[in-house]
Amino acid sequence: MNMTQLPIIKDIYGFLGPDMMAGVVGLLLVLMFVPLNSAFLVYVERKVAGHIQLRPGPMEVGPHGILQSLIDAVKLMCKEMITPDAADKPLFWLAPCIAVIPAIVCFVVIPFSSVMQIREMNVGILLIFAFSSISGLSLLMAGWASNNKYSLIAAVRAVAQSIAYEIPLLLSAMSVILMSNSFKMSEIVAAQSPYFWNVMVQPVAAVIFIICSTAETNRAPFDLVEAESELVSGFHTEYTGMRDALFFMAEYTAMFIASSMAVVLFFGGWHGPFFSGIFWFVLKAYLLVFVTVWIRWTFPRLRFDQLMNFAWKVLIPIALVNLLVTAIFIKVF
Amino acid sequence: MNTPYGFKQYVKEIYTGSKSLLIGMRVTFQHLFKPIVTVQYPRQKPVMTPHFRGHIEAIMFDDNKSHHCVACGLCARTCPSHVIKVQGEKTKASDKKYGKKYFIDFTKCSLCGLCVDVCPEKTLKFSNEYELAFLSRWDGVIDIMQRLEESK
Numbered sequence: 001m002n003m004t005q006l007p008i009i010k011d012i013y014g015f016l017g018p019d020m021m022a023g024v025v026g027l028l029l030v031l032m033f034v035p036l037n038s039a040f041l042v043y044v045e046r047k048v049a050g051h052i053q054l055r056p057g058p059m060e061v062g063p064h065g066i067l068q069s070l071i072d073a074v075k076l077m078c079k080e081m082i083t084p085d086a087a088d089k090p091l092f093w094l095a096p097c098i099a100v101i102p103a104i105v106c107f108v109v110i111p112f113s114s115v116m117q118i119r120e121m122n123v124g125i126l127l128i129f130a131f132s133s134i135s136g137l138s139l140l141m142a143g144w145a146s147n148n149k150y151s152l153i154a155a156v157r158a159v160a161q162s163i164a165y166e167i168p169l170l171l172s173a174m175s176v177i178l179m180s181n182s183f184k185m186s187e188i189v190a191a192q193s194p195y196f197w198n199v200m201v202q203p204v205a206a207v208i209f210i211i212c213s214t215a216e217t218n219r220a221p222f223d224l225v226e227a228e229s230e231l232v233s234g235f236h237t238e239y240t241g242m243r244d245a246l247f248f249m250a251e252y253t254a255m256f257i258a259s260s261m262a263v264v265l266f267f268g269g270w271h272g273p274f275f276s277g278i279f280w281f282v283l284k285a286y287l288l289v290f291v292t293v294w295i296r297w298t299f300p301r302l303r304f305d306q307l308m309n310f311a312w313k314v315l316i317p318i319a320l321v322n323l324l325v326t327a328i329f330i331k332v333f
Numbered sequence: 334m335n336t337p338y339g340f341k342q343y344v345k346e347i348y349t350g351s352k353s354l355l356i357g358m359r360v361t362f363q364h365l366f367k368p369i370v371t372v373q374y375p376r377q378k379p380v381m382t383p384h385f386r387g388h389i390e391a392i393m394f395d396d397n398k399s400h401h402c403v404a405c406g407l408c409a410r411t412c413p414s415h416v417i418k419v420q421g422e423k424t425k426a427s428d429k430k431y432g433k434k435y436f437i438d439f440t441k442c443s444l445c446g447l448c449v450d451v452c453p454e455k456t457l458k459f460s461n462e463y464e465l466a467f468l469s470r471w472d473g474v475i476d477i478m479q480r481l482e483e484s485k
Binding site: 048050051052053054055056059294295297298299313314318 | 343347354357358360361362364365366367368369370371373
């Protein structure tokens, strides 16, 4: 071994060293967290829905039904996975996988605290936006491969909706990125202080971001993709058992990621009163998830033209004006 | 829309829209902490109103600690669905007849109440029984005299 090869070896060991360890441990934790988080959010959703409608929600399995979603998961795993004869089988099989993988990948750049981040990237926010828009592809694949008219209509709606709502989402995120002058998640958080979050200077952007992330994750009142009253259950009409559960897992994980994004961008990330750390991040993220659940059980579903009008006539102009005002302020002061 | 859609109206619509959304969210948030109104059925049993029409049953009278049925058969005869069977017996020839067996096939009963109206001894009434799921047809045949015995 001569000396010229040493830097390369160093690079390899560097890759296998702390970064590799962080990657392996982090991904293991994420792979554990994602299903448990979905189970917990399903439980929260059903409980909140119940109490808003003055009924108790699941009560039978475990104290106050706390084990209900675990039992549901067991049931879903036991069920037969039916593939329709007319379905495009490879695409039909692939769609749920493509739904759930980007949701997991997004965890890589989320800074839970100043040290708990799997991989620091200088384009962390762009990575999350890029991967979360792959979910649109999975919905399109699921809808097309099912060979079912309801699924196809749902898929078309999903694509139109995600195109319309990604623009104000990015615009509202941009105004924060302009302020903190970085695409790095951890730097955006570091730019905020424990008592002064971005939401205090950018309330309009925060509201637009939450609305658009609700639409991006296909949650009510923007859930035209799985509008039960018109489209049976939308793109996953033909899916059974664990494949259907994967779509649900993707939806709830996307909800958590959207809330984490909002926490990072607007609500001060891991900063909080008295001390900083993962506690504040998780607390804020779950509070925002609670808000989306609360919104779902409050508002009726939009009609499709109202959905489009709302995005193009209300959200995009306001987000643009907000971005412009932010840019002018930063330039002048 | 043919009406002129000015900037003023646009702003006003956004304002009133977001205000009403917030009011809606306040309503649901208050509901979140209200006591639940549903009855947890197998754990809690609802209380039926006195006018609830279950299947018929015999009234217990205090004077003889039993029913007053004389097995006249008017209820069986007036029943439009022919679901009532009554049998009575006498202990000796000069006695009044006394109802011994009273069956009703509740699976065919239409709950019209003619039997209750027609009873000359006023010994029939609607019960408050609401758990009427049966495993076989024969479970729907209710022995009213046995029911009266059990309620003693």
